[in-house]
Amino acid sequence: MTDTSGPLLAADGTPLKKRLAQAMFRSRARAFGLAFPLIAFIIVVFILPIIFLLWQGIYDARYSRLMPTSTAAMADWDAVSPPTEEMAAAMVADLVKARENKTIGQVATRVNRELSGTRSLFTKSARSAKKMEAPYMEALIKKDKDWADIEVWKAIKIASVKYNPGYVASALDLKYNADGSFERQDEDRRIHLMLFWRTIEISFLVTVFCLILGYPVAFLLSTLPTKTSNLLLILVLLPFWTSLLVRTTAWIAMLQAQGVMNDLFVVFGLATDEDRFSLIYNKTGTLIAMTHILLPFMILPLYSVMKTIPPSYTRAAKSMGATNWTAFWRVYFPQSVPGIGAGALLCFILAIGYYITPALVGGQDGQMISNIIDFHMRKSLNWNLAAALGLVLLVFVLFLFWIYDRVVGIDNMKLG
C-alpha cells in the first residue's frame, strides 16, 4: 500500500503540486511571451512618450542649465529684499558665457515668458556683458535701467526653478510668484478654467444629443430582420469610412451663411435673405458637427447590447398587463443601461479631447481646451504649458473614470 499521508507524487517522483506550478508557470510565460511584443510596443511608443511630455509640465531646467551661476546665487534670495551685488555678478558671468555659447536666445525666451520685454533686455545686456566691471549691479543698470526693477529679478527667480509648479498653476489660471505663493491670474488673462468648463459642457451636451438620437436608431436596428438591419448598419458605419476632415468640411458647406441649410430656411421662409442663421463658426457648429461625428460611437455599443435583450421579456410584461411605456421603461430600458453606459462614456471621453472639429467650425466660442493645447504646441512653442494643460485634462478624465466606476461600475459596461 502507498503511504497516503505523504504528498502526491507525479510519475517521476516530484511532488504533484510543484509540477503543477511549473506547468502553470510555463503556460503563463508563453502567454506573456505572446503578448510581450504588444506590451513593449505600447510602452515604447505610447506610454513613455506621454510620460516624457507630461514631465515637461512640471520640469523646466532650461534656465538653470544654461545659467548655473546665477541660479545658485538666486536660490536663497527671498524675492522681497533688493537684489544683491552677488546676484548681479553671477548674472554678468552667466551672460558672458551664454553669449559665447550662443544660448542667450534660449535664456531670454525663457525669462520673457515670465515677464514681457526681458527678451530684449537679456540679449542687449549680453552683448556688452563682457566689458562690464564691478560693481556689477551698477554696470547692469547703466546698460538698461530695467535691471533696477525688482520684477525683472523676480521673473528670473521663477524661471530658475527647475521643478516648476508655474505651468500647472497657469493651466489652472493661477500665477506662481517668486516667493513660492500662488494668486489668481489677472482678470483679462484668465482663460483655461473657462475652457475646461466649456469642454465639459460641450462634451456633455454632445453625449446627451448622441443618446437622444442614437437610442431609437439602435432600437430599430436591433428589432428589424437581419437583412434590413445589416443594410441600415452599413449606413451607420459609412461615416466611419470617411475622413474626419471631409465630414467636418461637409458641415461647413451645409451650415455656412450661404450654405444649403440656410438656403432652405430662406426658401421656406424661416429666415430672411439678409438675416440668415449663424449655424457655424460658433458653439452651435461645434455641437452639430461633433454630434454627427460621434453618433456611431453611441449607436454601436447600444446596438450590441440591445441585440442580446430577448424580445420575449417585453412581450411577457405586456401579457401581464403592462402598458407599452411600462414594459419599455421597467423591463427593456434597465437591460439596455450597460450599452448606454458604454456609449456615453465613449462619446464623452472622445469629445473631451476633440480638436480638429472645433478648430474648423468652432469660431471663437466653440473652441475647446484641446485647441489651446494645440496653440501652445504649434504656435507659441510653450510646450511646458501645453504639457501642464494636458496633465490637468488627463487627471480630470481619470477622475471621471473613477466616479463612473463608483457610480455605475466599470464591469457593468458592454462594448459589444
Added chain:
Amino acid sequence: MKLSKVLMATTALAFSAGAALASESITVVSWGGAYTKSQVEAYHKPWMAKTGNQVVSEDYNGGLAEIKAQVEAGTVTWDLVDVELSDAIRGCDEGLLEEIDHSILPAAPDGTPASEDFIEGALSDCAVANIVWSTVFAYDSSKTPGVDSIDDLFDLEAFPGKRGLRKNPKSLLEMALMADGVPASDVYATLETDEGVDRAFAKLDTIKDSVVWWEAGAQPPQLLADGEVVMTTAYNGRIFNAAAGEGKPFEVVWDGQIMDFDLWVMPKGAPNKEAALDFLAYSTDTQRLADQASWISYGPARKSSGPLVGLYNDGKTEMGPHMPTAEANLANALVNNFEFWADNQDELNERFNAWLAK
C-alpha cells in the same frame, strides 16, 4: 493636396533617380497657394533647370512648431523654410536655425554688394528676406463700394456685415489702434503701455460679434468670394491674384497697411545644406526676385530688383502700383516691429486668446 504633391514629387524622384544619380533633392517649405506658385515659377523651375537638382515643395501654415519638432527630434527633413520676420528672429534666438553667411549672396548686377543691396532689416543672422509683403484689408467693390480707410473696417454702421480677421494679435492690434486714430508712427509706443493694449482690445470689442476668423492665407479671398464677409484683412498678394488672376472685383485698401518680410531660414541640421544654400543664393538674386513679382504682388527685398519689375503674367497689368512699397501706398503705412513682437507676443497672445474665448 499636400500629400498628393509629396507623392507626385517622390514618384517623380523615383523615376528620375536612375537617370540622374548625381542630382540632389532639397525640400523647400512655403505657404502654399498663389505664393508658392510664384516661388515655383520664379525660383524652383529655373534652379532645377540650371543645376539638375530637384526641389520638393511642401506647404505649411507658418510658425516654428514643425521646425522645433524636427530639430529637437533630430530628424530634420526640411532644407529651407519661408517664415515671417518675428519667427526668423525667435527661431534664431532659440537655436533652431542655422546661421547664414551673407557672403554667399550674389552682388547686384551693378556690383553693389548684397549687404547694401537688400533693404534695411532684410538680412539677419539666420535669415535672408525674399519679399516685402503687407497685411491689408480688402473688400468686394461690387457689394460694398466706397470703402477707403482703415476706419471703415471697424465701422459697422456705415458698412454692415461680417469682417474677416486673421486669428492672431499681430497686425490686428496695430490696425485697431490706427483705426482708433493713433498715427502710424505712434502705434508701437502706444502698444507698449497697458492703456494702449486696452484701447486696442476695446476697439476690437466693437466688431467682435461680426468677425469670421481666418488662419490660412488662402482663406480671405475665399471668404470674400463666398460672400461670408464684406471685408477682410488679408495678405495683399492673395487679393491681387484673386483680382488680377481670376477677375474678382476685390479692392485692396492700402490705408493702414502693415509691412513685413518673408525670409528663407534653414532648420538646424538641414539634410542637404550645400544644395539648399545654393538655392537660397540663387533665389534671392536680383533677377529672381524681380521675376517673382510678375507672379504675385509682393515687393522684392532687393533695391536693385525694383526697376526690373514689369508686368503681371497676364501681360497687361503693371505691377508697380500693386506693390506694398509703391509710393502711393505708403501714405499711412506701418512697418512691423519685430522686436516688439518678439518681446511681447507671449503676453499679447495670451490676452488675445482669453479675449477671444470670452
